[in-house]
Amino acid sequence: METIRSIGASVCITMIVTGIFSILIPGKAMEKTVQMAVGLFFLASIVLPIANGDWKGFMSVQSTREEVSLPDLExxxxxxxxxxxxxxxxxxxxxxxxxxxxxxxxxxxxxxxxxxxxxxxxxxxxxxxxxxxxxxxxxxxxxxxxxxxxxxxxxxxxx
Structure with a gap:
């Protein structure tokens, strides 16, 4: 659950920072370069928490719950x-x-x-x-x- 919270917070902060950078883009000459840098920053900010997340613990807790409830359901x-x-x-x-x-x-x-x-x-x-x-x-x-x-x-x- 902590992993999901971390990813959500990271996405929100990244969107705010990306929005601020988009507003502060200087004139037309640097616009494409800054947009590409901001886009790469945004993608990296989303991918990094997912790649570093502790998914093994998340998946094992979920599968344990299913194993416990399945016999009860049957x-x-x-x-x-x-x-x-x-x-x-x-x-x-x-x-x-x-x-x-x-x-x-x-x-x-x-x-x-x-x-x-x-x-x-x-x-x-x-x-x-x-x-x-x-x-x-x-x-x-x-x-x-x-x-x-x-x-x-x-x-x-x-x-």
Whole structure:
């Protein structure tokens, strides 16, 4: 950061000095020579701080920050993907049950992301109200047909 400040200050000071020299150029005879000298001074003043700057430290700090934040970003993305998938699968399970006239008190789906980035449903839990006791087998069959996994079905109040 100090290197960037140094370059910025150098450019500002160089522009001020160059402007002053441009104003003080004597008559027409020396104008081209002085303009060339002022231009060379300006270019040298810009190039010198960049060439002498400590860019290794600047680049290593930046790359270290990226390395630290990248795993956190991957973990956050994976967690968000799991949460969204679980939410969508819960909604889909409720819709399947609702199409059969079954009202679920609670539906929860647990998923896992494998090493090859495939999503696997590990568990489906359905809590039915006591009034739905007769639909207990139908609810299990509907979910099994829809998701190809055997759900855990409980009645409300059961442990």
């Amino acid at each position: 973990q956050t993305v994976e967690q968000n993907m799991i949460e969204l998938t679980q939410e969508q699968l819960c909604d889909q399970a409720k819709a399947l049950l609702g199409a059969e006239g079954i009202t679920a008190k609670q539906v929860s789906v647990t998923v896992h992301i494998d090493g090859d980035n495939s999503i696997t449903i590990t568990e489906i839990l359905i809590v039915l109200p006591k009034e739905e006791v007769l639909n207990f087998p139908l609810a299990g069959q509907v979910i099994k047909d829809g998701f190809q996994i055997e759900p855990k079905i409980m009645l409300e109040g059961d442990g």
